[in-house]
Amino acid sequence: MEKSRRREKLAVSLLFGLLLPCCLAQTTPSNTATRTPTRTPTPSPSPQTERLRVRLSGYPRKHNEGRVELFYKGEWGTICDDDFAIANANVLCRQLGFVEATGWTHSAKYGKGQGKIWLDNVQCNGGERSIDSCKSRGWGNSDCTHDEDAGVVCKDERIPGFVESNVIDAQVDEKQIEEVRLRPVVTTARKKLPITEGVVEVKYKDGWAQICDLRWTIKNTHVICGMLGFPHERKVNKNFYKLYLERQKNHFHVHSVACAGTEIHLAACPLEFSKPNATSSCEGGMPAVVSCMPGPLFIQNNGLKKKPKISNNVRLKGGAKLGEGRVEVLKGNEWGTVCDDRWSLQSASVVCRELGFGSAKEALTGARMGQGIGPIYMNEVKCVGQERSIWNCPFKNITSEDCQHVEDAAVRCNVPYMGVEHSIRLAGGRTRYEGRLEVLSLDSNGTLSWGLICGETWNTREAMVACRQLGLGYANQGVQETWYWDSSNVTEMIMSGVKCTGNEMSLSQCQHHKTVSCQKAAAKFAAGVICSDTASDLVLNASLVQQTVYIEDRPLHMLYCAAEEDCLSKTAAQANWPYGHRRLLRFSSQIHNIGRADFKPKAGRHSWVWHACHGHYHSMDIFTHYDLLSGNGTKVAEGHKASFCLEDTDCQEGVSKRYECANFGNQGITVGCWDLYRHDIDCQWIDITDVKPGNYILQIVINPNYEVAESDFTNNCMKCNCKYDGHRIWLHNCHIGDAFSEEAERRFEKYPGQLNNQIPSINQQ
Numbered sequence: 038m039e040k041s042r043r044r045e046k047l048a049v050s051l052l053f054g055l056l057l058p059c060c061l062a063q064t065t066p067s068n069t070a071t072r073t074p075t076r077t078p079t080p081s082p083s084p085q086t087e088r089l090r091v092r093l094s095g096y097p098r099k100h101n102e103g104r105v106e107l108f109y110k111g112e113w114g115t116i117c118d119d120d121f122a123i124a125n126a127n128v129l130c131r132q133l134g135f136v137e138a139t140g141w142t143h144s145a146k147y148g149k150g151q152g153k154i155w156l157d158n159v160q161c162n163g164g165e166r167s168i169d170s171c172k173s174r175g176w177g178n179s180d181c182t183h184d185e186d187a188g189v190v191c192k193d194e195r196i197p198g199f200v201e202s203n204v205i206d207a208q209v210d211e212k213q214i215e216e217v218r219l220r221p222v223v224t225t226a227r228k229k230l231p232i233t234e235g236v237v238e239v240k241y242k243d244g245w246a247q248i249c250d251l252r253w254t255i256k257n258t259h260v261i262c263g264m265l266g267f268p269h270e271r272k273v274n275k276n277f278y279k280l281y282l283e284r285q286k287n288h289f290h291v292h293s294v295a296c297a298g299t300e301i302h303l304a305a306c307p308l309e310f311s312k313p314n315a316t317s318s319c320e321g322g323m324p325a326v327v328s329c330m331p332g333p334l335f336i337q338n339n340g341l342k343k344k345p346k347i348s349n350n351v352r353l354k355g356g357a358k359l360g361e362g363r364v365e366v367l368k369g370n371e372w373g374t375v376c377d378d379r380w381s382l383q384s385a386s387v388v389c390r391e392l393g394f395g396s397a398k399e400a401l402t403g404a405r406m407g408q409g410i411g412p413i414y415m416n417e418v419k420c421v422g423q424e425r426s427i428w429n430c431p432f433k434n435i436t437s438e439d440c441q442h443v444e445d446a447a448v449r450c451n452v453p454y455m456g457v458e459h460s461i462r463l464a465g466g467r468t469r470y471e472g473r474l475e476v477l478s479l480d481s482n483g484t485l486s487w488g489l490i491c492g493e494t495w496n497t498r499e500a501m502v503a504c505r506q507l508g509l510g511y512a513n514q515g516v517q518e519t520w521y522w523d524s525s526n527v528t529e530m531i532m533s534g535v536k537c538t539g540n541e542m543s544l545s546q547c548q549h550h551k552t553v554s555c556q557k558a559a560a561k562f563a564a565g566v567i568c569s570d571t572a573s574d575l576v577l578n579a580s581l582v583q584q585t586v587y588i589e590d591r592p593l594h595m596l597y598c599a600a601e602e603d604c605l606s607k608t609a610a611q612a613n614w615p616y617g618h619r620r621l622l623r624f625s626s627q628i629h630n631i632g633r634a635d636f637k638p639k640a641g642r643h644s645w646v647w648h649a650c651h652g653h654y655h656s657m658d659i660f661t662h663y664d665l666l667s668g669n670g671t672k673v674a675e676g677h678k679a680s681f682c683l684e685d686t687d688c689q690e691g692v693s694k695r696y697e698c699a700n701f702g703n704q705g706i707t708v709g710c711w712d713l714y715r716h717d718i719d720c721q722w723i724d725i726t727d728v729k730p731g732n733y734i735l736q737i738v739i740n741p742n743y744e745v746a747e748s749d750f751t752n753n754c755m756k757c758n759c760k761y762d763g764h765r766i767w768l769h770n771c772h773i774g775d776a777f778s779e780e781a782e783r784r785f786e787k788y789p790g791q792l793n794n795q796i797p798s799i800n801q802q
């Protein structure tokens with residue numbers, strides 16, 4: 038089906054504002070809200086109902102096979118293998134996020150479990166959503182022993198978009214030690230966050246207690262610092278604490294901690310527990326005290342001369358929160374991903390620590406932080422846990438059959454507690470994921486109070502920061518009008534002009550006006566957010582652009598429809614219609630949704646625009662920018678602001694299409710699918726009739742005004758070096774904005790400047 042887009046009147050582009058890592062930031066703020074004042078917010082994701090938690094454990098467990106354990110009534114238990122069948126395994130595998138089961142095991146193949154045998158004689162039909170919907174003898178009713186524990190082998194392919202909230206790693210026994218904290222004894226240290234030094238206290242089921250420091254080693258400290266979000270430890274002045282602690286009444290619960298240093302949780306270290314009330318069990322010792330070294334992101338300005346460095350060849354992408362994301366590594370000049378085979382908490386911890394976080398909370402498999410699009414560099418990474426970088430760990434080079442991006446590895450790291458979530462809150466929304474934003478601030482009388490934010494400058498990127506700060510994940514939407522939410526207890530407007538880049542840890546790091554200045558200061562125009570556990574992520578296939586580029590001199594008589602839709606540059610109006618032609622730079626673009634939620638236009642169907650000439654609806658006013666830039670970044674061809682109809686042209690295996698343009702169909706791009714605009718469809722071009730020969734940069738930006746939320750905007754832009762000799766055109770070095778190393782990107786940017794120099798070698802195909 039044919040698609041086209043509409044070009045808006047070219048606004049003179051002042052390139053002010055923020056420079057995104059990839060592209061020049063677009064200047065036109067989205068004004069959708071003012072055009073459609075009666076728009077109601079799209080429904081937020083329904084809060085997840087409590088689902089049955091399932092995990093794989095035992096040995097030799099892999100991420101997709103193991104003994105099945107269910108969490109019921111606060112306790113993990115197993116399933117007996119009596120009557121077990123592949124249909125049961127299918128239900129369990131899908132619950133774990135895999136597409137299906139390839140087998141199941143009996144007789145405790147992965148070792149015997151402990152505790153309850155929760156289910157017996159389970160007989161599923163195979164289509165159930167959860168194992169507790171299948172027929173069985175009932176919870177806890179079994180005549181089996183753990184010798185009969187059932188296991189499953191799942192097909193190593195994730196359900197696209199599966200949200201991992203019910204699966205946790207079985208490595209840590211949370212019953213022993215639930216939490217660890219540091220209690221500072223120096224009063225001045227108490228106010229400053231993060232807390233990096235103090236007496237170690239562990240929370241176990243009856244309360245908080247200290248650890249006896251007899252036979253304490255630096256390895257124990259390393260584990261504790263990791264749990265608290267710190268990559269390294271420091272030496273403690275023990276004498277200082279000794280004086281102080283001798284005067285305290287101490288309560289010990291744990292002694293003889295013997296960590297190897299590679300554990301991700303204290304509970305994984307060999308421990309001995311004291312008898313109840315044994316206050317004297319630490320004869321000759323004192324409460325363990327540790328001091329940790331925060332990563333660079335968390336060092337407040339404290340005059341530290343030597344800031345620790347973080348790795349520049351590893352990064353996290355696509356995570357909602359600080360310290361989580363898909364693992365990407367730099368090899369040569371290009372970033373690539375890591376395959377999840379044998380991906381472990383130890384390897385994940387190495388990544389976390391080298392990035393300045395603590396140890397890993399979770400090692401995620403199956404592209405649970407979205408898929409990458411570039412090369413896959415590593416497989417079967419097997420870190421011990423002490424390595425300084427993932428590059429120092431044993432791994433296998435990848436061959437193309439080994440792995441696909443659906444297996445991209447990701448991490449969630451422990452990050453230090455900074456308290457940022459307590460200085461903002463949501464009010465008035467229908468669920469805890471949405472509401473008017475309130476910030477805590479000092480009023481003129483010097484008292485702390487909650488107040489609203491002016492909605493005028495409020496958009497997706499500001500909402501991203503707010504949702505991150507609240508710990509609520511990604512932004513689904515930044516809302517500029519909040520009159521439809523409960524307004525019984527609205528507060529005053531105390532902040533305006535908020536502008537964020539989207540990467541900030543908290544709103545306090547964003548710009549805002551010094552004094553409140555808001556044209557519509559009523560509470561109904563206060564800023565709000567709708568947050569979400571998942572988000573889409575669009576990215577363009579750069580190599581396809583490079584492969585399909587060509588020039589066409591298209592006769593004007595074939596361009597009436599295009600002219601009507603503003604797809605030609607201004608000088609076309611002075612042409613002698615229908616005689617003559619326009620010179621068009623044409624290429625195909627294939628836009629993939631590699632995120633974890635479908636990409637849907639922000640505007641509802643009622644506001645879609647009918648394009649009679651091309652015979653379909655446009656759902657987004659501006660979906661992409663096509664530009665040709667000179668060496669200094671100015672546009673040499675009139676920029677196209679293209680709107681499209683959005684649909685699933687095709688999908689990766691196992692994903693079905695859901696969106697299509699025809700017949701006023703639903704528009705969008707499903708996770709795992711792509712929307713292809715072939716080089717030969719109308720308006721899929723840049724009109725270069727007025728462009729002189731030379732070297733340029735071709736730049737394509739998707740969703741340039743951040744109109745629709747995504748998990749990652751740094752990959753929304755694609756750039757190519759472009760050489761035009763007046764007759765032919767060559768593209769080379771086409772790449773996504775965040776794909777190259779900084780150095781390679783600098784070299785790339787220099788290219789147009791070499792206008793009169795020798796032509797660089799061109800990859801001509």
Ligand SMILES: *[C@@H]1O[C@H](CO)[C@@H](O)[C@H](O)[C@H]1NC(C)=O
Binds near residue numbers: 313314
């Ligand atoms: C521990 O102390 C509590 C009260 O402090 C007491 O009731 C209990 O009997 C003591 N237990 C033991 C084993 O001494």
Ligand SMILES: *[C@@H]1O[C@H](CO)[C@@H](O)[C@H](O)[C@H]1NC(C)=O
Binds near residue numbers: 432433434
């Ligand atoms: C991977 O391949 C590179 C060359 O591409 C080679 O230098 C390296 O030793 C290989 N690593 C492993 C672990 O096989």
Ligand SMILES: *[C@@H]1O[C@H](CO)[C@@H](O)[C@H](O)[C@H]1NC(C)=O
Binds near residue numbers: 480481482
């Ligand atoms: C400051 O205090 C005065 C007197 O108590 C009060 O009238 C005023 O409303 C207060 N201002 C704010 C912003 O709370």
Ligand SMILES: *[C@@H]1O[C@H](CO)[C@@H](O)[C@H](O)[C@H]1NC(C)=O
Binds near residue numbers: 525
């Ligand atoms: C408004 O404030 C009052 C008093 O603080 C409280 O009782 C009430 O529940 C609040 N209403 C809402 C909708 O939060």
Ligand SMILES: *[C@@H]1O[C@H](CO)[C@@H](O)[C@H](O)[C@H]1NC(C)=O
Binds near residue numbers: 578580584
């Ligand atoms: C991008 O396009 C190239 C060239 O047509 C193709 O080989 C490749 O599979 C595409 N990439 C993806 C991720 O679809």
Ligand SMILES: *[C@@H]1O[C@H](CO)[C@@H](O)[C@H](O)[C@H]1NC(C)=O
Binds near residue numbers: 667668669670671
């Ligand atoms: C940028 O370069 C173009 C020619 O490529 C020139 O016409 C223009 O004046 C330059 N602009 C600036 C701001 O240097």
